[in-house]
Amino acid sequence: MTAGRSIVSISQTWCTPPKYIRAVREVFGGTIALDPCSNRHSVVKAETEYRLPDHDGLHCSWNFPTIYVNPPYGADRERGTTIKHWLRKCANAHQEHRSDVLALVPVATNTKHWKDYVFGVADALAFLYDTRLKFLVDGKDGGKGAPMSCCMIYWGSDVERFEGVFLPHGAVVDLRRLQGKPIGLERNAEHTLLFANGSLSGHGKHLLRVQS
Numbered sequence: 001m002t003a004g005r006s007i008v009s010i011s012q013t014w015c016t017p018p019k020y021i022r023a024v025r026e027v028f029g030g031t032i033a034l035d036p037c038s039n040r041h042s043v044v045k046a047e048t049e050y051r052l053p054d055h056d057g058l059h060c061s062w063n064f065p066t067i068y069v070n071p072p073y074g075a076d077r078e079r080g081t082t083i084k085h086w087l088r089k090c091a092n093a094h095q096e097h098r099s100d101v102l103a104l105v106p107v108a109t110n111t112k113h114w115k116d117y118v119f120g121v122a123d124a125l126a127f128l129y130d131t132r133l134k135f136l137v138d139g140k141d142g143g144k145g146a147p148m149s150c151c152m153i154y155w156g157s158d159v160e161r162f163e164g165v166f167l168p169h170g171a172v173v174d175l176r177r178l179q180g181k182p183i184g185l186e187r188n189a190e191h192t193l194l195f196a197n198g199s200l201s202g203h204g205k206h207l208l209r210v211q212s
């Protein structure tokens with residue numbers, strides 16, 4: 001679910017509108033080297049673009065200096081993949097190849113993939129201020145726009161530049177202070193107690209202690 005709506009109802013192929021492509025290029029100093037999940041309607045125009053069926057972006061190399069990702073938002077049943085696989089590739093490309101990576105994704109702060117690949121890992125993000133982000137549908141203005149809240153996540157080396165470019169588009173948050181911190185341990189402790197006790201009743205004392 002995204003902001004209370006089923007992700008299944010959200011198109012898998014909505015393309016990035018020009019204003020964000022311009023912003024992404026500005027962060028990257030002009031060039032988008034790789035778009036790993038493109039289609040024939042896209043106006044991203046990266047130097048290298050992976051397209052199905054010939055090039056599966058989750059299986060081809062991400063060893064490029066600048067990478068922009070607007071992944072399919074729902075589950076791909078044919079390949080058994082979801083957005084978590086795309087976020088993992090983003091985080092890995094930055095870690096393994098020192099790539100600068102930007103990803104336009106739905107805000108999903110309570111999910112495991114955000115906890116694994118965004119918080120404590122990414123360098124910054126921008127919560128975009130569009131009430132309804134107008135993706136391109138088949139290369140054209142798609143009308144009403146998307147119902148979910150979207151953000152641009154940055155795994156990269158120039159947070160100041162990212163902030164300068166994306167502040168006009170939304171609320172920029174520097175995430176670097178979270179790196180290496182034990183995030184959410186209290187929740188984990190609570191979870192462990194719940195699991196150990198097997199039921200909610202009878203361990204209120206433990207929960208109170210953990211939460212105090």
Ligand SMILES: C[S@@+](CC[C@H](N)C(=O)[O-])C[C@H]1O[C@@H](n2cnc3c(N)ncnc32)[C@H](O)[C@@H]1O
Nearest residue numbers: 012013014015016037039042056057070071072
């Ligand atoms: C939300 S669209 C974004 C298109 C383009 N990157 C843009 O932002 O304009 C996601 C695209 O990813 C493509 N796609 C889905 N799974 C893929 C995969 N495993 N490898 C490459 N492309 C894939 C879909 O065909 C779809 O066109």
